[in-house]
Amino acid sequence: MSFADHVREIESVSQGARTGRDDLVVESWRRCLEDYQLDPSRAREAVIVSETLLREHRQQSEDLVRIARSGLERLYHQVAEQNYVLLLSDRQGVTVEFLGDPSFNNNLRKAGLFLGSEWSEPRAGTCAVGACIATGEALTIHQTDHFDMTHTPLSCTAAPIYDMHGSLAAVLDISLLSSPILKTSQNIARHFVSSTVRRIELANLMAHSRNDLVLRFAAAPEFLDVDPEAAITLDGSGRISGMTHGGARILATSCGLDWRRPQDIIGQPVSRFFDADVNELAALTRSRLPQDRRIAIRDGSILYAHAIEPQQKTKGVPVSSERSAVPAVGRLGGDTPEMDALRRKVIRLGRTSLPILIQGETGTGKEFLARIIHDASGLKGRFVAINCAAIPDQLVESELFGYLPGAFTGALTKGRKGLIEEADGGTLFLDEIGDMSPTAQSRLLRVLAEGEVLPVGGSVPRKVDFRVVSASHRSLAGLVEKGLFRGDLYYRLNAAMMVLPSLRDREDFPWLLDRLLEKHGAAGRPLRLSDAARCVVLGYDWPGNIRELDNALAFAGALCEEGLIEVSDLPEHLGRTPLPEPVNAREAELRAVLSACDGNVSEAARRLGIDRTTLHRQMRRFNIGKLH
Numbered sequence: 001m002s003f004a005d006h007v008r009e010i011e012s013v014s015q016g017a018r019t020g021r022d023d024l025v026v027e028s029w030r031r032c033l034e035d036y037q038l039d040p041s042r043a044r045e046a047v048i049v050s051e052t053l054l055r056e057h058r059q060q061s062e063d064l065v066r067i068a069r070s071g072l073e074r075l076y077h078q079v080a081e082q083n084y085v086l087l088l089s090d091r092q093g094v095t096v097e098f099l100g101d102p103s104f105n106n107n108l109r110k111a112g113l114f115l116g117s118e119w120s121e122p123r124a125g126t127c128a129v130g131a132c133i134a135t136g137e138a139l140t141i142h143q144t145d146h147f148d149m150t151h152t153p154l155s156c157t158a159a160p161i162y163d164m165h166g167s168l169a170a171v172l173d174i175s176l177l178s179s180p181i182l183k184t185s186q187n188i189a190r191h192f193v194s195s196t197v198r199r200i201e202l203a204n205l206m207a208h209s210r211n212d213l214v215l216r217f218a219a220a221p222e223f224l225d226v227d228p229e230a231a232i233t234l235d236g237s238g239r240i241s242g243m244t245h246g247g248a249r250i251l252a253t254s255c256g257l258d259w260r261r262p263q264d265i266i267g268q269p270v271s272r273f274f275d276a277d278v279n280e281l282a283a284l285t286r287s288r289l290p291q292d293r294r295i296a297i298r299d300g301s302i303l304y305a306h307a308i309e310p311q312q313k314t315k316g317v318p319v320s321s322e323r324s325a326v327p328a329v330g331r332l333g334g335d336t337p338e339m340d341a342l343r344r345k346v347i348r349l350g351r352t353s354l355p356i357l358i359q360g361e362t363g364t365g366k367e368f369l370a371r372i373i374h375d376a377s378g379l380k381g382r383f384v385a386i387n388c389a390a391i392p393d394q395l396v397e398s399e400l401f402g403y404l405p406g407a408f409t410g411a412l413t414k415g416r417k418g419l420i421e422e423a424d425g426g427t428l429f430l431d432e433i434g435d436m437s438p439t440a441q442s443r444l445l446r447v448l449a450e451g452e453v454l455p456v457g458g459s460v461p462r463k464v465d466f467r468v469v470s471a472s473h474r475s476l477a478g479l480v481e482k483g484l485f486r487g488d489l490y491y492r493l494n495a496a497m498m499v500l501p502s503l504r505d506r507e508d509f510p511w512l513l514d515r516l517l518e519k520h521g522a523a524g525r526p527l528r529l530s531d532a533a534r535c536v537v538l539g540y541d542w543p544g545n546i547r548e549l550d551n552a553l554a555f556a557g558a559l560c561e562e563g564l565i566e567v568s569d570l571p572e573h574l575g576r577t578p579l580p581e582p583v584n585a586r587e588a589e590l591r592a593v594l595s596a597c598d599g600n601v602s603e604a605a606r607r608l609g610i611d612r613t614t615l616h617r618q619m620r621r622f623n624i625g626k627l628h
């Protein structure tokens with residue numbers, strides 16, 4: 001469709017013509033024209049907010065993002081092969097989490113499918129995230145459904161995430177840069193997004209309801225314990241204290257209320273909605289078979305319910321290991337030669353001012369290590385982290401160096417300190433340094449060489465003194481060789497290099513697992529794994545490294561009962577192969593790990609955190625032969 005045709009269609013539709021567009025698209029076009037006074041004939045580039053603003057938005061969504069992350073990664077695994085990217089935006093439409101193929105970063109950023117992009121309707125016109133915020137419904141905005149011609153190559157599907165009190169908290173979106181022609185091709189995408197949102201809301205509700213009775217619901221008893229469709233929580237007096245969106249819809253339908261008015265639902269006695277009182281509902285625990293846990297809601301329909309007693313413990317508020325009493329380097333890893341060597345390096349280099357480059361796959365703990373280096377340095381200043389991949393070229397100077405009052409249109413009247421100055425006397429952590437644009441590279445090189453910054457609009461440079469730690473999942477030396485990264489900058493950043501092993505190569509895997517179970521449990525009461533769940537965790541390959549393990553445990557920890565993680569609480573993509581029964585737990589563990597390592601005894605011993613001789617001895621004890 002030509003630009004002129006697109007504009008003509010929007011104008012005719014706004015005057016009442018019908019062109020076959022979905023009603024929700026037509027209504028959004030009307031909002032764009034009438035409420036936000038947008039002009040369809042003026043195409044505008046995608047808006048990306050500044051790094052500082054992005055950081056503020058991310059901080060506000062931190063809690064939800066932590067709980068959501070495992071669900072997001074699972075969804076991304078499911079759709080990445082079809083070239084989808086995944087965006088999580090906050091309720092203002094700012095993208096606070098992004099998963100996409102890094103090799104398309106430039107194209108994605110240009111299209112606004114990136115961290116910091118702003119997709120509210122008043123800013124971007126009709127788009128999936130914006131329309132989702134405006135309507136509160138899951139929907140697809142496909143190609144020319146977009147108001148602004150700039151976005152018409154995209155096909156985007158989004159679903160709202162509600163907090164436990166029924167307010168919109170965020171929007172999950174999956175998008176294609178270019179897509180199959182038919183809009184119906186996105187129906188399956190909508191299904192994937194909606195079911196991920198359901199699990200995220202459930203995990204969020206569980207994490208915030210430690211003192212309340214939780215009721216989970218499913219329409220069929222078979223799915224009740226493994227994949228419930230909705231949940232609500234009840235306080236001590238039997239009143240509704242929280243709900244997932246599915247829960248809100250069940251309650252609203254029950255009494256003919258509007259789910260968009262959560263204030264009419266929260267705080268109401270549960271007996272208003274169900275044909276049962278709070279004691280009868282509380283008795284629907286796992287001790288009864290799912291098919292015996294039938295309940296009727298007031299409109300006469302039947303559901304199956306699962307009651308979970310109040311946990312009375314601090315869930316979902318992990319005791320941050322960053323703040324633990326263990327000395328910084330002790331948090332790095334277990335007692336293995338590789339980790340000992342790394343610890344020695346941190347202690348030796350920590351107190352110097354040498355720039356350190358950290359290399360390691362995504363999620364191996366590069367930022368975690370950088371913070372430990374900062375803690376071990378004794379520097380009094382702050383630890384300031386910058387995601388170099390997220391700073392657009394036009395903002396490099398103002399973000400890094402700051403600006404003076406009135407330096408440019410849109411600048412704060414007071415001016416603003418740059419990130420480099422904020423790190424004065426402390427550590428500047430340059431994450432994803434391999435993705436820094438050539439412009440930013442040359443600006444950074446100048447600062448490192450001269451030890452001073454010149455704020456935008458200023459004429460007097462300011463002295464700065466900071467320690468640089470940078471990190472990348474790409475080989476920086478390789479990028480230099482290919483001419484994609486400046487050699488002179490590389491040598492300035494890399495006085496010493498530290499390499500973090502991937503999780504599958506870490507001999508201290510069991511140590512790390514214990515730390516993360518502690519982190520996601522209550523103070524003094526770590527989470528526990530059932531024997532079968534432990535086998536699944538040890539047998540999985542963890543392509544996303546510690547981050548993926550961390551997120552999976554946070555998610556499972558929020559879903560599980562009594563702090564005991566069962567296989568059904570773990571994200572599905574870890575695999576849920578049932579074990580041959582009856583079997584000794586240790587034997588099962590050895591068999592699972594050996595099979596995950598294709599029978600490679602050295603590899604299995606490494607994952608189990610024991611030496612090969614011990615593993616051979618245990619294999620003999622359980623009569624486990626070589627697999628090949």
Ligand SMILES: Nc1ncnc2c1ncn2[C@@H]1O[C@H](COP(=O)(O)OP(=O)(O)OP(=O)(O)O)[C@@H](O)[C@H]1O
Binds near residue numbers: 333361367473516
């Ligand atoms: N030694 C450790 N003990 C406990 N948790 C850890 C450890 N190392 C890393 N983590 C956790 O693993 C997750 C990923 O770590 P981090 O963000 O540092 O990885 P990264 O390599 O910087 O990732 P990316 O490449 O995506 O930037 C974080 O939640 C962090 O707290």
